[in-house]
Amino acid sequence: MTSELDGSQRRPSHDGARPDAALVVEHLTKRFGERVAYEDVSFEVGYGEVFGFLGPNGAGKTTTVRTLGTLLAPTSGSATIAGVPLSAENGAAIRARISIMPESPGLYLRLTVAENLECFAHLYELRDVRERIDRVLQAVNLTDRTNDLCGSLSKGLRQRVALARALLSDPEVLFLDEPTSGLDPVATRDVHDLLTALRERGVTIFLTTHRLEEAERLCHRVAILNTTLRLIGRPDELRAQLFSRNLEVRTRSQLDEPSRVFNGLACVEGWEQSPSGSYVLSVTDPDAAAPGVARALVGANADILSIAESHHSLEDVYLELVDEDVEARKR
């Protein structure tokens, strides 16, 4: 992609001061009558950060985006978006500084790609409309489809047009709500490439998704929402927070007395045999523990195939939390 889009999106805040964070959310709650969409949500997103907002269906992700996009009024709590406090009076001012790409592209199918973008450029009262349209279409690799009717485009291409539309105004914060939902693997890869390019340019992105590999690959930090905010941090931090560090030991054959080998090691806090036959050892420092484990295995005449730190994915973190919530609800 060869775009000239300016990623350094820092701009002065509403009152003229330079804000520290693109998004500041404090104890935000949204209820629809008795139903709680999300509750007591607090977080900050820095400028240039790609922030992943994860959670199962119905967790309140889209409602949070709609609230921050001023489509919905929060029931309680406060937020500052691109330096502007969230309030009914500031709705248009906030919307002028952000862009939201909803889950469904929402394009006018009887209009061409250029006509769709032109309409939105005028809604933002942008200057140099032609130039901007050319620039964003270049950014999403769609210059050859400028005059095609949106109704004739595939789902993946429509998603790209929606992304181009979201980039038109050089938003300070770009909200992407499930940008790869329903896309095939090739179209998903294309969108990921676009987001990676935006990330490299320092565009502030608030990405809601339930594709965990997507969040792990693209986001600097992630938050996991399940009505309440369950965890927030870098993916590696979340793994460390939830899981002890492990060494995975693979041997050619089963050990005769594994407990005699592992229980005697001071660096090993516990162990279990995995269904695949390998041994998973809980350790505080895998690098420090590995030599001792190797010596013990050699002493037990084991044929070692590998000793390696086993990694928990973001998916493990996510499932652990969601399972905890399911268990808590049962109780």
Added chain:
Amino acid sequence: MSFSWARVGAIVRKELRDYRRNRFVVLTMSFLPLIFIVAPVIQLFTIKASITSARFDDRIGLSLLYMLILPAIIPSVLSAYSVVGEREQGTLEPVLTTPIHSEEFLVAKALAALLPTLAVAYVIFGIFLGAVAAFAHPAVDSAIFERNHLLVQLLFTPLVAGWSIWAGIAISTRMSDVRAAQQLAVLASLPPVAIVALMNFNVITPSLGLALGLAGALLLIDTMAWRFVAALFNRERLVTGTRS
């Protein structure tokens, strides 16, 4: 942020392009006027010399009424679609996430329905007058070209359309189904046509003062209606279908 005509213009242009490429709208705009010109012309051209004065007035009134049903029906269908249609298509949310104000959105939708309606209604009325001038009996010709009748047509066309548009948009903001919205909007467009019908049939004696009075009342309703419709336009309800 103040009211922006640039944003209004963006929506109007988008709507007009969309109408042009929408087969349903093009067919409605083409065939409906044909019906509304053929029927009154037949009414007038089949008047016999022996017709009574009362029947003659009825025929004249009925044929002119056709001309006013057009600006009531066409925009009601378009405006009833304006909000609920965008919602069904999934295009409403992206528009509402831009800096556009509710009032700008509603005025744009109203103008987008009004402009083609006026164009079609006046062109059809012009064709009707041309046909009458060229082929109708001199008595019919002088009755149709009577000053009060022309004034009623010219004045009430935009006013009746305005009523239909705001009623249609108001219904569109509160409904969740396009077809139901369009049916209701057509019904809601009829009251001003009924009043004009009473004038055309001489049930209410048409006079310049009465016509201007009714026109003033409709104008007031049309100009105030957008505030009422803006109050009905609840982003939260439109996006989620519920209100907290």
